[in-house]
Amino acid sequence: MSTYSLSDGLASGAPRLSRTPVLASWLRESGVGVLASIAWMAFGLSCLWWEDLGDWSRTHSLGIAAFIVAAIALFGTVGADYLGSAGKALRQRAPWLVALGAFLTLWEVATAKFAWLPLPFFPPPQSIIEVYTDDLPKLLDSVFASVKLQLGGYLIGATVGFLTGVSIGWSRAVGYWVHPVLRFIGPLPATAWLPIAFFTFPSSWSASTFLIALATGFPVTVLTWSGVASVSNAYYDVARTLGAKPSFLVLKVAIPAALPHVFVGLFMGLGSSFAVLVVAEMIGVKAGLGWYLQWAQGWAAYANMYAALIVMSLLCSGAITLLFSIRDRLLVWQKGTVKW
Amino acid sequence: MVAATALAEITTPPAAGAALDIEQVSHAFDIDGVELPVLSDVSLSVEPGEFVALLGPSGCGKSTLLRLVAGLDKPGAGSLREDEVRIRRPHPSRVVVFQDPTLFPWRTVWDNVALGLEAQGILKSQRHRVDDALDLVGLSDFCTAYPHQLSGGMAQRVALARALVNDPKILILDEPLGKLDSLTRITMQAELVSLWQRKGFTTLLVTHDAEEALVLANRVIVFSDRPARVKADIRVDRPYPRHRGDPYLADLRRQILGLLGLDATW
Ligand SMILES: Nc1ncnc2c1ncn2[C@@H]1O[C@H](COP(=O)(O)OP(=O)(O)O)[C@@H](O)[C@H]1O
Ligand SMILES: [Mg+2]
Numbered sequence: 001m002s003t004y005s006l007s008d009g010l011a012s013g014a015p016r017l018s019r020t021p022v023l024a025s026w027l028r029e030s031g032v033g034v035l036a037s038i039a040w041m042a043f044g045l046s047c048l049w050w051e052d053l054g055d056w057s058r059t060h061s062l063g064i065a066a067f068i069v070a071a072i073a074l075f076g077t078v079g080a081d082y083l084g085s086a087g088k089a090l091r092q093r094a095p096w097l098v099a100l101g102a103f104l105t106l107w108e109v110a111t112a113k114f115a116w117l118p119l120p121f122f123p124p125p126q127s128i129i130e131v132y133t134d135d136l137p138k139l140l141d142s143v144f145a146s147v148k149l150q151l152g153g154y155l156i157g158a159t160v161g162f163l164t165g166v167s168i169g170w171s172r173a174v175g176y177w178v179h180p181v182l183r184f185i186g187p188l189p190a191t192a193w194l195p196i197a198f199f200t201f202p203s204s205w206s207a208s209t210f211l212i213a214l215a216t217g218f219p220v221t222v223l224t225w226s227g228v229a230s231v232s233n234a235y236y237d238v239a240r241t242l243g244a245k246p247s248f249l250v251l252k253v254a255i256p257a258a259l260p261h262v263f264v265g266l267f268m269g270l271g272s273s274f275a276v277l278v279v280a281e282m283i284g285v286k287a288g289l290g291w292y293l294q295w296a297q298g299w300a301a302y303a304n305m306y307a308a309l310i311v312m313s314l315l316c317s318g319a320i321t322l323l324f325s326i327r328d329r330l331l332v333w334q335k336g337t338v339k340w
Numbered sequence: 341m342v343a344a345t346a347l348a349e350i351t352t353p354p355a356a357g358a359a360l361d362i363e364q365v366s367h368a369f370d371i372d373g374v375e376l377p378v379l380s381d382v383s384l385s386v387e388p389g390e391f392v393a394l395l396g397p398s399g400c401g402k403s404t405l406l407r408l409v410a411g412l413d414k415p416g417a418g419s420l421r422e423d424e425v426r427i428r429r430p431h432p433s434r435v436v437v438f439q440d441p442t443l444f445p446w447r448t449v450w451d452n453v454a455l456g457l458e459a460q461g462i463l464k465s466q467r468h469r470v471d472d473a474l475d476l477v478g479l480s481d482f483c484t485a486y487p488h489q490l491s492g493g494m495a496q497r498v499a500l501a502r503a504l505v506n507d508p509k510i511l512i513l514d515e516p517l518g519k520l521d522s523l524t525r526i527t528m529q530a531e532l533v534s535l536w537q538r539k540g541f542t543t544l545l546v547t548h549d550a551e552e553a554l555v556l557a558n559r560v561i562v563f564s565d566r567p568a569r570v571k572a573d574i575r576v577d578r579p580y581p582r583h584r585g586d587p588y589l590a591d592l593r594r595q596i597l598g599l600l601g602l603d604a605t606w
Contacts, residue, residue, distance in 0.1 A: 333447070
């Protein structure tokens with residue numbers, strides 16, 4: 001499949017010339033790894049060299065961890081030839097390790113050691129590590145609550161949106177009634193319903209589920225509909241001459257042909273439902289990462305906020321990755337798809 | 341009931357062709373309130389197993405006639421009958437191969453060929469017919485490929501296999517070779533004739549190539565400009581395989597090109 005990914009460009013795939021001096025070729029292949037190791041050693045040193053300006057308990061462990069990463073980077077890249085695919089993967093990512101090590105060093109020095117950045121608002125790396133180790137149960141509870149809410153709302157919204165989209169695309173009568181409603185209500189941001197939803201629904205949880213479903217459902221409906229409507233008549237003609245009944249035309253012609261559109265809708269729905277999730281958790285639901293953020297802000301616990309943000313972005317990115325892999329599996333027949 | 345017919349299909353020899361009667365068919369399209377007559381009183385009687393080529397200027401209404409035979413559209417006036425039964429809707433006994441292969445891009449080659457049997461709900465017991473059809477067009481090795489991985493000629497062969505797997509009584513071909521390069525075309529013309537001779541189905545072939553019509557068909561129908569009328573009905577009594585250089589065919593070709601308004605000295 002003709003896909004392009006960032007890492008391809010960084011691969012050390014240049015053919016080795018036999019005349020090149022050994023040292024030069026060694027430098028080219030392992031030099032970045034050595035640099036990465038130096039960057040992480042610098043991070044470790046920056047943790048341990050100076051005294052912390054504040055009272056953080058994980059500074060020492062973080063410094064040790066940085067040295068361990070430095071050791072792995074060094075031996076992993078220098079000895080990559082003996083480590084198989086793991087070594088190759090490490091070599092490919094070495095430039096990123098350099099950047100990350102340098103960034104962490106700078107962050108450490110600018111916050112914990114010299115406070116070039118105002119302190120409570122810019123917590124050092126060790127204080128974020130501290131959140132993960134000391135506030136783990138609460139964070140995990142929040143993750144669980146968020147995932148549950150998001151998953152329920154998204155699945156309901158995607159299912160209803162898909163079925164509505166297929167019905168509008170297929171049946172003129174359904175389109176006549178649903179289309180105006182869709183035009184009137186669809187473009188409204190789901191968050192605009194928040195105040196009404198929270199007092200009309202029996203619980204804030206069901207209200208939030210409804211809003212997430214709404215945010216997901218609109219793009220999925222519209223794109224499924226346009227996908228079904230744009231299926232070429234030639235496909236229907238072929239299927240009909242081969243003896244297809246209407247149910248076959250819907251299930252085996254219209255829906256598979258519309259699937260690429262449906263996935264565009266699913267991606268859009270995922271994005272807008274994340275926004276609704278966070279807002280709903282901040283305002284009404286007393287659980288989840290949005291609520292955790294709100295709570296941390298109330299206590300001026302800035303490290304907790306950054307920690308929660310990092311988790312949130314990992315979750316959102318994970319959800320998108322999952323959707324991409326489902327799409328790649330279902331749409332193997334398409335050529336030239338984008339790699340996430 | 342289903343089992344009984346399935347059994348009958350296995351034990352009886354390949355379905356022979358059906359007779360086709362087109363009786364005083366006229367058809368018109370409505371374009372923004374203006375009536376566009378496309379077929380004008382077309383009558384044509386095709387014997388079972390005959391190979392009939394339809395020739396006519398571009399846009400005269402040939403494809404429209406084929407859609408009526410397939411049952412995809414209803415004629416404005418007149419009637420069409422397959423073996424004395426009025427054609428009202430599509431049926432797998434009359435299968436069309438269009439100019440574009442229109443393979444379903446989300447299905448593998450095998451699944452594309454299986455389409456007809458699947459739609460009729462008899463795929464489970466008849467899977468071997470799909471394999472046979474793929475063998476027939478020489479694409480068994482590509483059964484797991486997707487359409488975008490095929491060349492134009494291969495795609496058209498898959499479309500042919502998808503039609504043949506249904507053992508049609510009437511095979512309807514709408515310029516199926518029109519977009520192929522000349523080498524592939526000549527090969528597929530030969531394949532088409534040998535398939536037709538083996539299976540015995542009635543064939544209706546639209547083409548814009550007089551030579552192709554004469555090499556393949558028993559009978560060539562020449563249509564007038566739109567609205568299409570039957571201008572000439574020419575028998576081609578020559579044994580197969582035919583040779584392009586045959587003076588008899590060359591003579592007919594001159595005659596046909598004359599009918600189509602082209603310089604007779606060509
Ligand atoms: N569905 C349609 N609606 C309106 N006009 C059509 C339609 N299909 C074909 N026509 C018109 O009918 C005429 C004959 O078309 P067609 O049968 O495709 O010609 P051809 O002989 O080239 O196959 C053309 O002028 C075309 O524009
Ligand atoms: Mg045509």
